[in-house]
Amino acid sequence: MNEHLDTLEPSLVWRHFRTLCNTPRPSGCEAALVEKLETWADGLGLAHDRDAFGNLRIKKPASSGCESAPGVILQGHLDMVAQANADTPFDFERDPIRTCVKDGWLHADGTTLGADNGLGVAAILAVLEDDTLTHGPLEALFTLEEETSMGGALGLAESWLEGSLLLNLDSEDRGEVYIGCAGGADVLVDAQLPGKALGDDEVVIELALTGLKGGHSGVDIHQPLGNANRLLVRALRVLDILDARLIDYQGGTLRNAIPREAFARLALPADDVDTAFEKIERLEGVLKAELGSGDPGLSLKARRLEAALDAEPLTRDASAMLIAALLAAPCGVERMSADVDGVVETSNNLGVLRLTDGRFHLCALVRSLHDSAVQALADRFSALFGLMGARVKVENGYPGWAPNPQSALLSTFKAQHAALLGKEPAVKVIHAGLECGILGAKYPELDMISFGPLIRGAHSPNERVELDSVSEFWAMLRVLIEALATPR
Template sequence: MTDTTNAHLDALEPTLVWRHFRTLCNTPRPSGHEAALVAKLEAFADAFGFAHDRDAFGNLRIKKPASPGHESAPGVILQGHLDMVAQANADTPHDFEKDPIRTYVKDGWLHADGTTLGADNGLGVAAILAVLEDDTLTHGPLEALFTLEEETSMGGALGLAEHWLEGSLLLNLDSEARGEVYIGCAGGADVMVDAQLPGKALGDDEAVIALALTGLKGGHSGIDIHKPLGNANRLLVRALRALDMLDARLIDYRGGTLRNAIPREAFATLALPADELEAACDKIAKLEAVLKAELGSGDPGLSLTLTRVEKTAQEPLTRDASAMLLAALTATPCGVERMSADVPGVVETSNNLGVLSLSDGRLHLCALVRSLHDSATDAMADRFSALFGLMGARVKVDNGYPGWAPNPQSTLLETFKARHQALLGAEPAVKVIHAGLECGILGAKYPELDMISFGPLIRGAHSPDERVELESVVEFWSMLRALIEDLASAQPR
């Protein structure tokens, strides 16, 4: 039986791009589970007679020979990552390792039904596959580089084999803004905090309550970090801190699922003296109104609720341990730390409180620190070590990756700007992005590469609100084809 899932994508323009994107939507590909998609891409390469190979990490390269007469043109590497962020609304049952992404079109945008769409970086990957398939395109030597595990650890780029790639120009297709081209990005690192905290049995005079903070928009922890969005972990900790004066003791906590997504929901259970229950309800109701007023129209859907629950099997933290933990979390850096002095309007350093959990006294926090300066990333990570070291927690900094230093004199950039002007009637805005593009890592491994990054217009990346503007995909595809043809006539480097 023919699979009709996402069949409507076949009717969209450009057809080559959307047909490949349909394959990506129908093939589960959360980070760490890209094997099925890799197998399909290898079969695609075999069907067209393209050479392909993989490095030790598993990154895939497919090579397409130059058009006749353009063999001496500079080699172009088209690069994107295969994995996608796995986020679903609480009321959307979805197994990202088994279920396809179900899409629909509304008001000129493509959305997913209650989950992330995977346009990040699925549309970049689809465009690369379309270039490989397009036999009307004039081009020099092409390499398609598909990396793995970008969304969770940058593992594919970090593990990329050296002395493997042959091209001198790299087009990263993982940007998300129309009319813009990126020539630099932030580096970053994961900061993980773990501790075992002491508990004390629930008292006969204590009630158990559950707090839920839901309804936030969420977003990308880099490109959306400066926007007026709520961070569910930051806000629920604020609510818990407000109850701390009522001698509340934290029992468990879960908030956020990915360190690179601004958390939309967070939940906690705590114990407090039963005679303080009415006061707690009053505090939470007032705080909900305060938080709604603070967030305003930037993130208007916040809901903060308190309910009484049956006694729990888990032991609450001791009063001192609970107070100490909430004090440390309240003092933890979150959001924009500093704006760039050299690139106006760009965030220099930030931190996202991405994943926070407490169960049976075991605390785990995973934050993502980003900065245009690697030294500032190190300094922010050290603040975590200093703060949580005071409570005896173990702090580990891992998955560090370098930033991408801008090169405004790039020849590739000048070619892109000229083609953008000729094709679209305006020069692109040249940008530096506060997000972890793989270009920083690739540039460290291949320092002679001339690189730029561009893509279609994507909004709400890393959240179930992710969507892509259809018209921008047409523009993106036209720009990509024209740029490749321009580079086919360039002098070898």
């Protein structure tokens, strides 16, 4: 599968990326890939070990004469986001990713590509295999479950890593280097809501909101993208005046992916069905106009269901209360940074909503450059949904990465970037949860930067990577490693 990747340059990187595409690796299912990499390392005579969580480390001794150079840790995460279009049957635990090249970009066929963070991992493997590279002591650190919980980084063993410099290869912009990132936490809301049997004068309709682009809930949160949960809740609110009662709801699949689709079933008086359909048709036009060219594919449709009902609607009061709470819930950019131009400071992604048999569940991801703001926004969720008696938990919190503009590693990167590409990189802070914040908390003496190839549409089936940027990324990684091989 994906034989065409072997024809791309740099061949060493793409060959390893092909292995990653052909080896299923959604979060929590990285074991087969870890074993494959260990076998591969054995073949090269490279030492490897795992910590208690299961994170994998592969070590490569320094080139002759470079033994006293500072140790460099090359770091990436093995897992990928599992997202597929509704019309693309796919089992992320069994099926290989199907890739294709279009207009200078590598895409997947109806699913996420896994360039996040597969290309960073592939580049690390290429470094380990490249015998033409002059380098100091190298450690390759491959973490697990980054996309769902940052579990690998949070569970990373202390006093395990030996290097003093860390290159995180999980960024997604060409010509940029990152020196800081947002922290975050998951907000989980659960409630059991009362129901009441369908009345003789009520019928059931289904709402389907589809066609949105989706995207990364950090780096894309400021883009003019629709959030399917936010928008479908507006449709529910429009029908609330007709005494509609919510039966069930499904929207979004991951807390760190901006939802592309959402579906709901409602009960409402039979006499109001035509009015409901008219309201939904008008709202579709309104939403399309609001989204404009930023997310032009929105579709909002309603249809009457004739089959026997297999679930009980919520009571009128419970339905109205839930819809009102969801409408009021924070979603999107909360505040832009006052210190870093153009960077989001605090945001929330209303990522996953479920209502089944009266059981309501919400999973949101709150991010901020300030840990205190993460807690403050999470507290707003607790206050809001606490009013309806819901249980609210905040978990999987992780710290941000405080920028260090005086970093010696950053200075070396900037100089090598200018020498290789004719200009210094843009120095950035990213509104996403890089593992650097967690790693820095465990290893405070580490000097860290993050960079990578140009990736767009991460966490969605629109994910793609620019081929030319991969060549540039690989060349930059090689010259940087060689520059760091000089003893200090």
